[in-house]
Amino acid sequence: MTSPISETAHGDAPLYTAKHPDPLAVEGELSPQRGDVLVGRTVTIDRPREELYAFWRDFKNLPRFMRNIRSVTTEDGRRSHWVVEAPAGKTVEWDSAITHDEPGRAISWESLDGASVRNSGRVDFLDSPDGRGTVVRVTLTYDPPAGAVGKLIAKLFQKEPKIQARQDLRRFKQLMETGEVSTAQPPDAAPRA
Amino acid sequence: MRALTWHGKHDVRVDTVPDPKIVNPRDAIIKITSTAICGSDLHLYDHTIPTMQAGDVLGHEFMGEVVEVGPGNSKLKVGQRVVVPFVIACGQCYFCKQQQFAACDNSNPAETADMSEFLYGYPMTGAFGYSHLTGGYAGGQAEYVRVPYSDIGPIVIPDGIEDDKVLFLSDILPTGWMAADNCEIKPTDTVAVWGCGPVGLFAVQSAFALGAHRVIAIDHYPHRLDLATTMGAEVINFDEVDVREALVEMTGGIGPDACIDAVGMESHGFTADSVMDKVKAAVKLVTDQTHGLRQVIIACRKGGKISIPGVYGGVTDKFPIGALMEKGLSVKSGQTHVQKYMPQLLKLIMDGKLDTTFLISHRLSLEDAPAGYKMFKEQQNEVTKVVLKPGMIRH
Numbered sequence: 001m002t003s004p005i006s007e008t009a010h011g012d013a014p015l016y017t018a019k020h021p022d023p024l025a026v027e028g029e030l031s032p033q034r035g036d037v038l039v040g041r042t043v044t045i046d047r048p049r050e051e052l053y054a055f056w057r058d059f060k061n062l063p064r065f066m067r068n069i070r071s072v073t074t075e076d077g078r079r080s081h082w083v084v085e086a087p088a089g090k091t092v093e094w095d096s097a098i099t100h101d102e103p104g105r106a107i108s109w110e111s112l113d114g115a116s117v118r119n120s121g122r123v124d125f126l127d128s129p130d131g132r133g134t135v136v137r138v139t140l141t142y143d144p145p146a147g148a149v150g151k152l153i154a155k156l157f158q159k160e161p162k163i164q165a166r167q168d169l170r171r172f173k174q175l176m177e178t179g180e181v182s183t184a185q186p187p188d189a190a191p192r193a
Numbered sequence: 194m195r196a197l198t199w200h201g202k203h204d205v206r207v208d209t210v211p212d213p214k215i216v217n218p219r220d221a222i223i224k225i226t227s228t229a230i231c232g233s234d235l236h237l238y239d240h241t242i243p244t245m246q247a248g249d250v251l252g253h254e255f256m257g258e259v260v261e262v263g264p265g266n267s268k269l270k271v272g273q274r275v276v277v278p279f280v281i282a283c284g285q286c287y288f289c290k291q292q293q294f295a296a297c298d299n300s301n302p303a304e305t306a307d308m309s310e311f312l313y314g315y316p317m318t319g320a321f322g323y324s325h326l327t328g329g330y331a332g333g334q335a336e337y338v339r340v341p342y343s344d345i346g347p348i349v350i351p352d353g354i355e356d357d358k359v360l361f362l363s364d365i366l367p368t369g370w371m372a373a374d375n376c377e378i379k380p381t382d383t384v385a386v387w388g389c390g391p392v393g394l395f396a397v398q399s400a401f402a403l404g405a406h407r408v409i410a411i412d413h414y415p416h417r418l419d420l421a422t423t424m425g426a427e428v429i430n431f432d433e434v435d436v437r438e439a440l441v442e443m444t445g446g447i448g449p450d451a452c453i454d455a456v457g458m459e460s461h462g463f464t465a466d467s468v469m470d471k472v473k474a475a476v477k478l479v480t481d482q483t484h485g486l487r488q489v490i491i492a493c494r495k496g497g498k499i500s501i502p503g504v505y506g507g508v509t510d511k512f513p514i515g516a517l518m519e520k521g522l523s524v525k526s527g528q529t530h531v532q533k534y535m536p537q538l539l540k541l542i543m544d545g546k547l548d549t550t551f552l553i554s555h556r557l558s559l560e561d562a563p564a565g566y567k568m569f570k571e572q573q574n575e576v577t578k579v580v581l582k583p584g585m586i587r588h
Contacts, residue, residue: 046287067303132287163307170303170316178283179265180217182302182319182328182341189216189339190331193198193208193248 196335218265221343252334278531284345369395393455448494457503
């Protein structure tokens with residue numbers, strides 16, 4: 001499935017990027033540059049936002065629900081090192097730094113110079129207006145690299161970044177609400193012939 | 194272990210497959226003592242439900258003995274006998290907290306949830322042995338099954354009650370009950386039930402238990418109509434009479450107050466619309482054959498209620514939206530919130546107020562499951578329910 005960037009930006013982006021005023025509007029942190037792939041997804045999780053924030057803020061936890069991330073090691077309170085699965089058993093690595101941190105409310109991060117895929121992300125934790133827990137919004141941007149090698153790496157992000165974001169957020173919700181990530185992975189979780 | 198696996202249309206086999214393991218803290222492993230073939234399994238057998246994969250273990254009506262419990266489940270104990278709901282529900286999401294267990298937001302794995310989100314707008318809940326739309330979970334027509342979120346679903350059965358009395362708590366009894374419950378029955382109501390398969394017959398029984406004045410059952414298999422009569426229903430054989438005309442006559446021109454579609458997507462009949470459905474399904478223009486549902490909507494009285502426990506998966510056309518709107522009908526449907534209904538139904542069984550064993554026509558060994566599918570499909574008059582017993586010696 002190929003979708004033009006414009007469709008990606010509009011199709012799955014949170015409503016607050018559209019022209020409609022949003023009751024849960026937040027002040028923008030991300031300012032994607034022209035050509036960036038923008039992915040957004042919103043989910044409501046029936047847990048307090050402080051708890052969700054604390055789990056996410058410890059970036060070592062991210063591989064527990066982000067499927068393509070092999071590991072994140074935190075170097076100090078602000079910087080982290082990411083190892084991400086790439087096609088053909090390879091990995092891509094980069095350093096990232098937190099650019100905005102509002103305890104219990106929002107976290108933004110951005111890759112540092114030298115990253116093979118320049119990327120940034122933001123997660124917002126907002127009280128659900130109807131008392132159903134916390135509205136979690138994730139917005140990610142990727143800068144697709146040029147060249148043949150860049151193309152291969154980009155495949156990882158560009159193939160379906162919104163699918164990745166959608167599935168990662170579902171796993172985050174499962175883990176936070178139930179304490180586990182639902183699976184029917186054969187053979188152990190679901191035997192098959 | 195041995196398990197009944199799907200390999201294609203009308204091709205199911207008993208294979209040796211790996212044993213399931215505890216993979217999540219709230220899992221349990223159940224050793225199956227009884228498991229049934231469901232009418233909805235025939236939709237898989239006929240391959241009218243998409244996203245099946247060769248090798249899938251089928252079965253969503255089962256019970257057995259707890260043989261292993263994960264560290265995150267403090268409720269179940271090894272050795273307990275349990276009946277397991279076909280719907281997998283986490284118990285902690287917004288929907289589960291509203292007792293809408295069949296709308297659980299967490300039990301369908303993140304990777305498989307995409308398909309139904311595209312099809313239906315939001316992802317379906319996980320279920321055992323029912324395609325990859327509902328998660329690709331292995332089913333219970335096997336010697337063992339892994340039960341996720343096992344601290345929420347399984348209900349413990351007291352000693353001394355045999356399997357056959359409680360097995361149907363897993364699906365068809367609560368499904369028939371919810372179908373009637375969705376009709377919000379008043380004491381003067383006449384309820385019409387399309388389809389006298391297991392769910393239809395339990396809906397007849399449940400409608401009476403919930404206070405219906407009259408129940409009219411519709412089918413064309415004489416034995417199934419006889420069973421409905423035994424339960425106190427009046428019957429209509431759709432091969433012999435025009436269903437709507439008969440209903441109009443029987444209700445003094447008013448029509449039934451509530452109508453239950455216990456048929457679902459492979460409805461048959463020899464009217465023009467059902468022949469067109471078949472042709473279109475064959476060329477993949479529509480997926481669901483809905484002759485029965487059209488008749489339900491046309492036959493229902495003005496301001497009446499429609500309840501749809503029958504399974505549908507796709508889209509249809511020639512849907513009588515005009516009749517639905519102009520008559521002011523209300524419709525309730527959905528997979529069953531099994532976990533919500535299990536405790537009250539177990540109590541009714543234990544108090545001797547509800548008997549479900551009359552339905553069982555055949556008890557087979559698990560090894561004979563393929564033959565069980567074939568006869569359930571081909572001999573619907575005589576074969577009302579097939580129960581498989583993995584521990585039974587093969588005849």
